[in-house]
Amino acid sequence: MASRYWVVSLPVQNSASILWNNLQDQISKHSFDTPLYRFNIPNLRVGTLDSLLALSDDLLKSNTFIEGVSHKIRRQIEELERVSGLETNALTVDGVPVDSYLTRFVWDEAKYPTMSPLREIVDGIHTQVAKIEDDLKVRVAEYNNVRGQLNAINRKQSGSLAVRDLSNLVKPEDIITSEHLVTLLAVVPKYSQKDWLSSYETLTTYVVPRSSKKLYEDNEYALYTVTLFGRVADNFRTSARERGFQVRDFEYSPEAQESRKQELEKLVQDQDMLRSSLLQWCYASYGEVFSSWMHFCAVRVFAESILRYGLPPSFLACVLSPSVKGEKKVRSILEGLCDSAN
Template structure:
């Protein structure tokens, strides 16, 4: 499900009732189309050459800002899915994203209207670039901990031939003395009967009935066997000839405790980093979206001046026609432009907001912002 918003600029011409006429036309012919004022302040125009140069760069900058907003949104989706967090609407300055757009107010303190348009656009680009760089660092730190945990989990979840055996072999399963040692044998499941019948005779110094089965997975069974230490190497060789694998294993309580603490710390670090990253993403998404809307306002202003000329005299609005109403709404806009003494076309910037069916946390997502002149 998607909600498309159009940011539209129409020339005012000699009439001052364009807003009322637009409201009336939309209400009569496309009553299901929400319509809002897009309040753009009187920005500093500068020279024609500066406007033309800025116009050439606006699309590239827009794609960059849009891309960063999508990166943050996708990261939020991933983190919420992993965390099992009940999603809530993304906000900008404390209000839902769609409300911020449809009730947009220019932030004079952050973007003084007396500043050149190029300075405003460059400032937005720098700010969003810093947020993107910070995102990369934070995600890399989080993914590094995840990778370490995944590596440990793979060892724990792999087959007995390769996995860590420390959680399967207990202290009382192992005998270590001056003359005796316990070996760990990995036996194919189909060869277990062969192991039971042959392990005592593989070499001379095996303790009778000393083999004990500790664990079994889909492929292998884990057995212990006790024998004289001097015969251990010979037993390994004979076992290998019968397709039995002898795993090197030494039970060390200090090592086991160290591994347990390491795993616990990694889990704690992952949870802390995930929570911190998620909160940062919530905040940063709002900052990027706010910057993006100010950028869109500059873009509409610039294109309107280049299209309609000076002094600035245009009506900028945001509307959201349904797919079946788009043709009719466009016809209404063209008709209003044709009634003007100045121009017969309008500046149109399409912005698609995607409504996620899986999560209410992202009711609106800008997918496209392109001008159609």
Template sequence: MSENQVFWLISAPNLQGADIFDLVNQKTAKENSLSENRKFNTPSLRVGTLNSLITLNDELQKIDTLVEATTKKIAKQLVDLVGTKPGKDKSLSINGATIPQYLQQFVWDDAKYNLKLSLQEIVDKISQSVSKIDDDLKLKSSEYSSLSSSVAAEERKAGGSLQVRSLNGLITQDNIVQTDYLTTAFVAVPITAEKDFLACYETLSDYVLARSAKKVAQDNEFYLYSVFLFKKFYENFKNKIGEKKWVVRDFKVESEKPTQERAKLTEEKKNYRTGLIRWCRLNFPEAFMAWIHLKVVRVFVESVLRFGIPFDFQAILMQPLKREDKKLRDILFEQFKYLGSAHISGKNEADDSEKFYPYVYIPINWEQ
């Protein structure tokens, strides 16, 4: 099939002496080449009461939207992790089948959604399982994002300017004076402001040792100077430096080398990413299959409400060719207008989800 990832799931009552699928396929595929069509297998679900069907039908659109959103979030997370374009990632498969293949070959999973359950019980089971997946995804995505931020912060420290990068490895014991009364301040000064700094640092605060400034390190933008002063005036000196738009770097000898910390975080992120990819590959099929089973419930409920009992309808999976939607709608309207009434139109300009057609129409839109 084509790369188009938009499908229409429609249904209409069978006619005596005529196969509804053959009629639709003849008009839309064979005569006009507007879509690719397959019969879609729908099981005999438990109908229940009319009131229960009406109540459930009102809920289904909302639940469908939530399940779709979760399924697409997992897909997007997986695509982001493996670095492929939406629709191109082979990880987005359902038990080895592509999305079109799964839809074409759809068989109701009675082991997961037992046909003896009521429609409401099936929908509740789908909703609860996907809600749990969604909660897990939010937690895992948040944790991975936090790890990524930590790694990025460490990388900025390592590769940033002297205003922000770690000073470990740049400062040695020879650069530090630390006694009961004296301490060392490390000042990051823009290269362009060096003369100004050297001319005024001794007088910015009381008890700064004269001629104590020593250049410790430099990069393309800044010099790092050490300055000796009395401990009790350290904060005052720091504030005065700040008023000049320079930065005093508070320095403490770290127990672990920055490179080791970065390596540890990077490895942790890598391992978490691997685990998250595995989780997405396991849970994407679960969410997608739940979504399609929900679509089947919607087709069944709307068909029974629309066409009555005993139910005898045929569901059809259609994959419209791009830019042929209008022609396809017109042909389907002509085919099924006998089912409708005066307020039903195939030419409604409203949003597609709000249109009402003489046949049952449920969209499956996998365009991301």
């Protein structure tokens, strides 16, 4: 729904059809590129003037809330479609494009009986939209929770060697663990590798000569193994740290590695399932909220027309979509028709 629309009300002096013809004639002569449609509002229950005045105070606030929820759902749809790599779908209300729903608006008597008090209709719409907003918050929070867990795992696997998970970089044959020997993993600054290779054997006693092997290198660091006697491991860590080398705590466990792999796969599946479910829910809920919003607009136009033009209800409601350049001219046409009616 890229177009901007005005929903307007004009006072009827003699005949709504004559006023409609005059409006069409003026628009076609002076602003021919402005789409114009009737906005069909049924005869709603007026109630008392006091009740209309009290209702009018809440209409603007409720309109802002309902419009805000519709925009919130639309933005969520745009984000989900972008993340999913989907083409942007035209938003619909009961299968009808939103522009067509607005320009061909028909009051839903079954959902909003016209004999109901206006306050009851407005409160019902507000409650329904508020429930949808609460549901949206719960669903988005659930999706974001899984996405956050997945992002945290991905950061661990794609960060620098100083912080990332090392389990997918180390193979069983890289690690020696016996009664006396252990293999440590050292993170060496990329430009200090020569220093490491020339000094690691002397950082402490009982280091196995030529036991260091490079396993991986990123933009900042290189990952090396070193084998030594277990009883001097703490001394080696201290000496390495003093030379600017970081010895990472690591225990090779095929079971833990498989568990992490399964956890990652499950999170990916959960994220895809929740994203798809949330997107479908947003499509349906956007249509529901937009429909509610249009019914609310009809009530607002009806109530404010009576307060402005008086009783009995005698006004012409219509929808226009002027261009930015044509807004001033269209506004002048509408004001002229109001002046002639008065």
